[in-house]
Amino acid sequence: MVKAVINGIPIEVEEGVTILDAARKAQINIPTLCKHPDLTSSASCGICVVKLKKNNRMFRACCTPIEEGMEIITHDPEIIEIRRTVVELILSNHPNDCLKCGRNNNCELQKLVADFGIREEHFDKFVRDIPKDSSTGTIVLEASKCIKCGRCVDVCQNMQDVWALSFLERGIHTRISPAGDIKLADSPCVRCGQCSEHCPTGAIFEFDETSKVWEGLMDPEKYCVVQIAPAVRVSIGESFGFQPGVNLTKKTYALLRRLGFKAVFDTSFGADVTIMEEASEFVERFVHKKGTLPLITTCCPAWVDFMEKFHPDMIDHFSSCKSPHEIMGVLSKTYFAREKKIDPEKVFMVSIMPCTAKKYEITRTDEMFASGYQDIDVVLTTRELARMVKQAGLDFAQLPEEEPDHVLGDYTGGGVIFGATGGVMEAALRTAYYLVTEKQFPKVEFENVRGLKGVKETSIKIDDTKVNIAIAHGLSNVEYVLNKIREAKKNNQPMPYHFIEVMACPGGCVGGGGQPYGVTDAIRTLRSKGLYAHDDAMKLRCSHDNPFVQKLYNEFLGKPLGKRSHELLHTDYKARPVYRK
Amino acid sequence: METSVVPxxxxxxxxxxxxxxxxxxxxxxxxxxxGYVPREISFQLSKLLDVPLARIYEVLTFYNYFKLKPPGKYTVSVCMGTACYLKGAPELLEELHHILGIKEGETTKDGMFQLxxxxxxxCCGLAPVVKIGNKIYGGLKRSDIVNLLSQYSKEGAPVAQPV
Structure with missing residues (x-):
């Protein structure tokens, strides 16, 4: 332990703790801008400077470990003046068009400017004129608003191992860009959106498609339907004063009806269907030895894109099953339209997703048009939905609780935990166990697959046969798992795993790139807990017990992996170039 | 993507x-x-060294020394040192921008000039100075630039004697 004094307050912290974190122990918040709890300190902005009492030497609190006997001053008129100058210097390179900015009202720079009461600009302006890049149709890059904190570059290169974004040039000319003067869509970008989730300003944000949805809702010819993803229900409230993790499923249904949707569905139902297909696929490969093991999940479109670009040798391992929201899309324009006797051409399906990559997924291959139409018309992120609610003048907190619409709305606990890392695996195991043994698993909770550890390896027994599983989240954690497979193949050894789940975003969809800003591990944990508590409270925990899933198979699909399932619910993958230019 | 480079x-x-x-x-x-680092070669280096292309471009763009485009046949260097600057180099530069239609670091479409x-x-005594290829021209006025450049573009080789 290290003893030190901050602003006259004695503190004791563990060795290696930074001055920034130590100050919090003394109820002192040192302002930060480039620092993010997920990332190593880059110490690039300089706003967190503090000084040593004995000699007035300045240090950056975010990257300086506190030492025994240090006496630190975090706030005095001189330091505040320095911080103000830092903010003013950053502003001198910033376009300051806050009113029209994608981050207006939730920008970390804007907040600092407000806190420091900056009313004038003392420095000459130098703002680089860099054109906006919307080429991916999922995230928008406005490099002129970049403050060079380096968060997105760290996220893209180290957390996600994608290397689409980099810092080009140097000094005042430094800018974020893919390698060379190419568009993001021609770069390795997998559209996970983690850069937008971590950007403190409006330099990277989601591609807004709310106007498409408003147009759909105003069109009397259209029959607008909507689905919400598991992870949205535990995060949407954050934009309306709720704590992260509060389960607002039923209020969200109500608000979607108030927005004008004629039917409100739940992606968790699609997740239950995914499980029927994917667990059957696993049993097919595991028990009947038809197909390659380990089986790897494919619910996450950023992961699919990453695999197609960087690991195409793994294509055989991929589940051919579509993601839950795509399954919802095709079913809404076939099964639901038939039940309701609506012309499927008129069905306008909107997905509310925690994800930016889902915007890309809906036109990824021809199979995303399996209904004969584009199965999903528009994808909105959680952040876009929050804006629509505000535009519509809905008092979210006071809305009544409503139920989803049949036949694509009712779900089990297995479906809803899809939103957390390990959730797909847990739900699949519940059903795979049943499919193999025709018995319910004695305890449906698989604690070992839960939590935020980057790679989770464990095994379970199905009828005395050991099933080895791995779960990876955050794309930089994938390589370890895949290399173990490659190693085994090379040496002709038994496969290290039978079943693997991968989610591109740390924490899974609860930490998705389209979720409300400010995500940290604490928030990921709260949101996940919200989903697990929801699962816990449900009568039906296993996807195969969902009566509406049973009805779907009895009346429409036939059996899992059957002919119609294959036509509507499955897809394929191909190697794609990492760079298109 | 260029594939013509066979290095x-x-x-x-x-x-x-x-x-x-x-x-x-x-x-x-x-x-x-x-004379520059072609993109195709950067791609190959990325594979051979197992270094992401983004990292290679971070290095290439960090150092001014590295060029990403083929150099022009003639490099037109405008001296912006103190003496030349005071004697009107900015005007010469502006005229070059205007006539060549390029900014510093760029090459004309026909590949003739790089600015x-x-x-x-x-050679501050000759200020303001412009260097074309290996020849130095001094005491230049804005109005001299057109003729100077035309000597190169017409003949493909310098004809005028250096001052």
């Missing part, structure tokens, strides 16, 4: 492969060979 970069990579800081040294050799800004060329 023996494998040899260069082999030479530096196990040495620390090899990327910069390899890029130096490439630039010496081609650069340099600091002192060591």
């Amino acid at each position: 023996d970069i494998a040899n260069v990579v082999e030479k530096w492969k196990d040495k620390k800081g090899n990327l910069i040294m390899i890029l130096h050799e490439i630039q010496n060979q081609y 650069e800004i340099v600091r002192c060329l060591g």
Whole structure:
């Protein structure tokens, strides 16, 4: 332990703790801008400077470990003046068009400017004129608003191992860009959106498609339907004063009806269907030895894109099953339209997703048009939905609780935990166990697959046969798992795993790139807990017990992996170039 | 993507492969060979060295020395050192921008001229000075630029004697 004094307050912290974190122990918040709890300190902005009492030497609190006997001053008129100058210097390179900015009202720079009461600009302006890049149709890059904190570059290169974004040039000319003067869509970008989730300003944000949805809702010819993803229900409230993790499923249904949707569905139902297909696929490969093991999940479109670009040798391992929201899309324009006797051409399906990559997924291959139409018309992120609610003048907190619409709305606990890392695996195991043994698993909770550890390896027994599983989240954690497979193949050894789940975003969809800003591990944990508590409270925990899933198979699909399932619910993958230019 | 470049970069990579800081040294050799670092070669380097293309471009753009585009036949260097600056170099530069339609660091579409800004060329007595290829022209006025350039573009080789 290290003893030190901050602003006259004695503190004791563990060795290696930074001055920034130590100050919090003394109820002192040192302002930060480039620092993010997920990332190593880059110490690039300089706003967190503090000084040593004995000699007035300045240090950056975010990257300086506190030492025994240090006496630190975090706030005095001189330091505040320095911080103000830092903010003013950053502003001198910033376009300051806050009113029209994608981050207006939730920008970390804007907040600092407000806190420091900056009313004038003392420095000459130098703002680089860099054109906006919307080429991916999922995230928008406005490099002129970049403050060079380096968060997105760290996220893209180290957390996600994608290397689409980099810092080009140097000094005042430094800018974020893919390698060379190419568009993001021609770069390795997998559209996970983690850069937008971590950007403190409006330099990277989601591609807004709310106007498409408003147009759909105003069109009397259209029959607008909507689905919400598991992870949205535990995060949407954050934009309306709720704590992260509060389960607002039923209020969200109500608000979607108030927005004008004629039917409100739940992606968790699609997740239950995914499980029927994917667990059957696993049993097919595991028990009947038809197909390659380990089986790897494919619910996450950023992961699919990453695999197609960087690991195409793994294509055989991929589940051919579509993601839950795509399954919802095709079913809404076939099964639901038939039940309701609506012309499927008129069905306008909107997905509310925690994800930016889902915007890309809906036109990824021809199979995303399996209904004969584009199965999903528009994808909105959680952040876009929050804006629509505000535009519509809905008092979210006071809305009544409503139920989803049949036949694509009712779900089990297995479906809803899809939103957390390990959730797909847990739900699949519940059903795979049943499919193999025709018995319910004695305890449906698989604690070992839960939590935020980057790679989770464990095994379970199905009828005395050991099933080895791995779960990876955050794309930089994938390589370890895949290399173990490659190693085994090379040496002709038994496969290290039978079943693997991968989610591109740390924490899974609860930490998705389209979720409300400010995500940290604490928030990921709260949101996940919200989903697990929801699962816990449900009568039906296993996807195969969902009566509406049973009805779907009895009346429409036939059996899992059957002919119609294959036509509507499955897809394929191909190697794609990492760079298109 | 260009595929016309057929380099023996494998040899260069082999030479530096196990040495620390090899990327910069390899890029130096490439630039010496081609006068710039072609994108196609960066792609190949990325594979051979197992270094992401983004990292290669971070290095290439960090150092002004490295060029990403083929150099023009003639490099037009405008001296912006103190003496030349005071004697009207900014005007000469503006005229060059205007006539060539390029900014510093760029090359004209026909590949003839590449525009650069340099600091002192060591002949302040001749200020303002412009260097084209290896010839130095001094005491220039804005109105001299058109004729000066036309000598190069017409003949493909300098005809006028240096001052």
